[in-house]
Amino acid sequence: MSDQSFTFYRPSPQLAPYIRYYWALRLPRFSSTLTFPIGCPQIIFHRKTSFFIPELSASQPRFTISGQVNFPSHILSEGELDTIVAVFHPHALSMFIGPVLHDFYNMEISGHDLSDRHLDSLAYDVGNCEDIPTCVSMIDSRLLARLKSMQSRKYSAMKALNFRRLDAALKQIMNTHDTRMDKLCELSCLGKKQFE
Structure with a gap:
């Protein structure tokens, strides 16, 4: 694989009603770009350097839950990037993480703040996974297992x-x-x- 890549991946068919797509970004150096809101919550796994968001005056945690954002933002990286993102349909993230979606409107939090051992374990495994396609496949299978588990519960x-x-x-x-x-x-x- 080259030093620089941006790739999209489709979710498994069972997850397609919930996850729009996965994307992965690998950059070997400093970068800066302006992004525009897509209206979708995301789970973000930074395997190396995290993004710094000037509009929020903060760096994203290595494991980030990002709610729906309605403003463009700059993203900066001061080092090597190796990031994988699961982009959910606007109303679907709560099927996987529990809290009401509007709790994350225009916010980003550390995924570890949810105190969810399954998500914490997923973040750890993604951080230690060898290559991006294998990571995406692992994320997809673990989220599918979580969906099936959630659907089997009465509530x-x-x-x-x-x-x-x-x-x-x-x-x-x-x-x-x-x-x-x-x-x-x-x-x-x-x-x-x-x-x-």
């Missing part, structure tokens, strides 16, 4: 139902940008206050 049945409801409304918004609120509420089988 997740309601979460899965809410996911399907929100998914229908989001697809409508993507296809027809000027959909009225009452139509979105009807699609998601929720009252206006619940939907908001």
Whole structure:
């Protein structure tokens, strides 16, 4: 593999409703670029140097949970980058980490702050994995196992139902940008206050 690469990977078919894609970036030197918000939460694994985000006046933790961000930001790296990112559909991350998604709006936190031993173990294993394709495959299989585990629990049945409801409304918004609120509420089988 060359010293510099940017690659996209597809999730397994079972995870496609939850994960849009994975991307991996490897840079051997200092870099700086402007990014634009994609409206999707992410789990970020920095295997070497982390990004510094001037707008947040902070470096990302090596294991970062990033919520939906609505502002462009600069990312800086002062050394070698080897980063893998799982990009989730806007409403899907909570199926994997538990907290309500709006808790992370315009925020980034250390994934270790969740005190989730399965995610901590995943971050450790990604950090010690030999090559990026193997890492992405491992992330995908571990997230799939977590999804199956969450779906087998009784409380997740309601979460899965809410996911399907929100998914229908989001697809409508993507296809027809000027959909009225009452139509979105009807699609998601929720009252206006619940939907908001």
